[in-house]
Amino acid sequence: MKIADRNEAGAGWLAILLGISMIVLVVSVALAAAIGDYSIGVDTVFLAVTNGLGLTHADIPPIEQSVVWDLRLSRALVAALAGAGLAICGVILQALLRNALAEPFVLGVSAGASTGAVAVIVLGIGAGSVSLSLGAFAGAFCAFGMVALLSNGATSGPNHTILAGVAASQLFNALTAYIVTTSGNAQQARDVMFWLLGSFGGVRWPDFQLLVIVVFLGLVICLLMARSLDAFTFGDEDAAALGVPVARIRLILFGVTAMVTATIVSMVGTIGFVGLVVPHAARYLVGPLHLRLLPASAAIGAIFLVLADIASRVVADQQTIPIGVVTAMVGVPFFAIILYRAKPQQ
Amino acid sequence: MTIVAKDLVWGVRQKTIVDSVSLTVAKGETLGLIGPNGSGKSSLLRLLAGLKQPQSGQVEILGQDIARVPRRALARQVAFVQQDTTTDTNLSVRDVVRLGRTPHRSALSGWTETDRAVVLAALERVNMNGHIAQGWQTLSGGERQRVHIARALAQTPQVMFLDEPTNHLDIHHQIEILRVIRDLELTSVIALHDLNLAAMFCDRIVVLDGGTVRACGTPEAVLTQQLLRDVFKVEADVECSLTGSPHIRFRAQ
Incomplete structure (x- = not known):
């Protein structure tokens, strides 16, 4: 089987792909701002956005201005950033752990986040001064800290790190279940469940501002280390022989993924499947080299979550389905196609 | 000398795997590392290439103590080929x-x-x-x-380390790979299992046993009937082949 030279001819292909992605993303975000219980025309959306940016002072109904600018646009942009962030984390973890099944939550981050969230909602830790997001963030980092400790600062090799992640997930899931069953009431348990499945319901501009910094910083750091990530193709020892400071790179990149994942989880809950599927889809399109895989994954992840968010709002009448349900329902058939088409030709 | 190793010691927990090994490799030389399973060949190779840090002792490559050379700079001078690594990518x-x-x-x-x-x-x-x-x-x-x-x-690189590069290959490919390595204008150290191939392609041979150097020298000086009996526990006849390198014929009994 011949493989096209993606290094030279492929640069143009990547540029085209990213260009198309940007257009699709803008259209998706515009649709996300237009579609909903209260339908708004795309032209009004455009004016509401330019108004919001202070470029125009068009006369549109204040309610529509508010729905587009204050609610839907921030929500769509947070969805895009969360999708991009989760996809990048998936790429990094699949490379470092050399495991096609690795995804952002493999290091126990989501389990830790839910324990933190439950501690705030159910136990009332912080007496109202600590938000659910902060609790989730703290929990996520506790879990990551445990994984880092169990795997000697994430330096003991892929399988060891995965096992440490499994142990942390089990422990924190058990803690969550314990807290919910012993001291939670039914309504609280339902709230927690709903939050865990992921929702963009409560996000506003301040969330966007934080997430844009975290995701872009994460992407830049990962891009700077993209060549080193390629060197992990044949394992840690091979990477070391190619001059990569393996322990340092692993620790930095695990730290970045924990930071990005924890921030996303603390804002919108645990959105599964994006971090697992999108890297595979992107690899299928641009090949396995990370300098191309990272931006492509980020773009595809962003579009995927914006579209999934639209779907979550329109599928069931008068109800928003948890975003995690949509990503899995849309993602699995899509993933099946890729798996089928990427079958080794033997 | 391109590679100078002095008193290398390395082990895991209580077990010493490489025990005060010293050796030198001259520029352009092909050195073979042979020894029974578990004799410390792979570990010694990794110590020499700087992929493992010795508990004591030091390795100099091209006159520099490799413990003080940054990874990247070292990788521009020293390459390492593992035995059959692969990837799903x-x-x-x-x-x-x-x-x-x-x-x-x-x-x-x-x-x-x-x-x-x-x-x-x-x-x-x-x-x-x-x-x-x-x-x-x-x-x-x-x-x-x-x-x-x-x-x-x-x-x-100027120096190449190879850990059993011919593992799992048929004899044609084993010889082909070793011919490529021998003809490179590099200093190389190869861990090998096959004693006849080591004799054919290496300028000098180091025999490891239990983590220590049992013998070191040209193939004809090292590969004697007595050494094969002591280290490898086999009975064999050693003949001189037409090219001058020793040829080992193992006895079945």
């Missing part, structure tokens, strides 16, 4: 060999004409330039090993 042969340029490129530098030329020359050296666009998953064992060597060559 479907890279092309070209992409795999390009990985060898990693220590020469910064995070953002582009692909230069030098990089291009070095990769092509490396592929030519191992006779794989006809497979440049082929996917890794479709290569045979012998082809993969040649690509690994090309990747190591793309680092433009």
Whole structure:
């Protein structure tokens, strides 16, 4: 089987792909701002956005201005950033752990986040001064800290790190279940469940501002280390022989993924499947080299979550389905196609 | 001397695996490391290449203490070929060999004409330039090993370490790989299982047993009936072949 030279001819292909992605993303975000219980025309959306940016002072109904600018646009942009962030984390973890099944939550981050969230909602830790997001963030980092400790600062090799992640997930899931069953009431348990499945319901501009910094910083750091990530193709020892400071790179990149994942989880809950599927889809399109895989994954992840968010709002009448349900329902058939088409030709 | 190792000691927990090993390798020499399973060949090779840190002792390569040389700088001078490593990622042969340029490129530098030329020359050296666009998953064992060597060559090293590079290959490919390595204008250290191949392709041989050096010298000086009996626990006749290198004929009983 011949493989096209993606290094030279492929640069143009990547540029085209990213260009198309940007257009699709803008259209998706515009649709996300237009579609909903209260339908708004795309032209009004455009004016509401330019108004919001202070470029125009068009006369549109204040309610529509508010729905587009204050609610839907921030929500769509947070969805895009969360999708991009989760996809990048998936790429990094699949490379470092050399495991096609690795995804952002493999290091126990989501389990830790839910324990933190439950501690705030159910136990009332912080007496109202600590938000659910902060609790989730703290929990996520506790879990990551445990994984880092169990795997000697994430330096003991892929399988060891995965096992440490499994142990942390089990422990924190058990803690969550314990807290919910012993001291939670039914309504609280339902709230927690709903939050865990992921929702963009409560996000506003301040969330966007934080997430844009975290995701872009994460992407830049990962891009700077993209060549080193390629060197992990044949394992840690091979990477070391190619001059990569393996322990340092692993620790930095695990730290970045924990930071990005924890921030996303603390804002919108645990959105599964994006971090697992999108890297595979992107690899299928641009090949396995990370300098191309990272931006492509980020773009595809962003579009995927914006579209999934639209779907979550329109599928069931008068109800928003948890975003995690949509990503899995849309993602699995899509993933099946890729798996089928990427079958080794033997 | 290109490589000078002094009193290397390394082990895991209570067990010493490499026990005060000292050796030297001259410029351009091909040194064979032989010894029974568990004699410390692979560990010693990794200590020499700087992939493991010795508990005591030091390794100098080209006059520098490798413990003080940054990883990247070391990788520009020293390459390491493992025994049959593979990946699930479907890279092309070209992409795999390009990985060898990693220590020469910064995070953002582009692909230069030098990089291009070095990769092509490396592929030519191992006779794989006809497979440049082929996917890794479709290569045979012998082809993969040649690509690994090309990747190591793309680092433009002066020293190459190879850990049983002919493992799992048929005899034709074993000889082909070792011929490629012998003909490189490099200093190389190869861990080998096959004693006859070691005798054919190595300038000098170091025999390891229980982590210590049992013998060191030219193949004809080292590979004696007595040594084979003591270290490898086999009965064998050692003859002198037409080329002057010893030929070992094992006895079945």
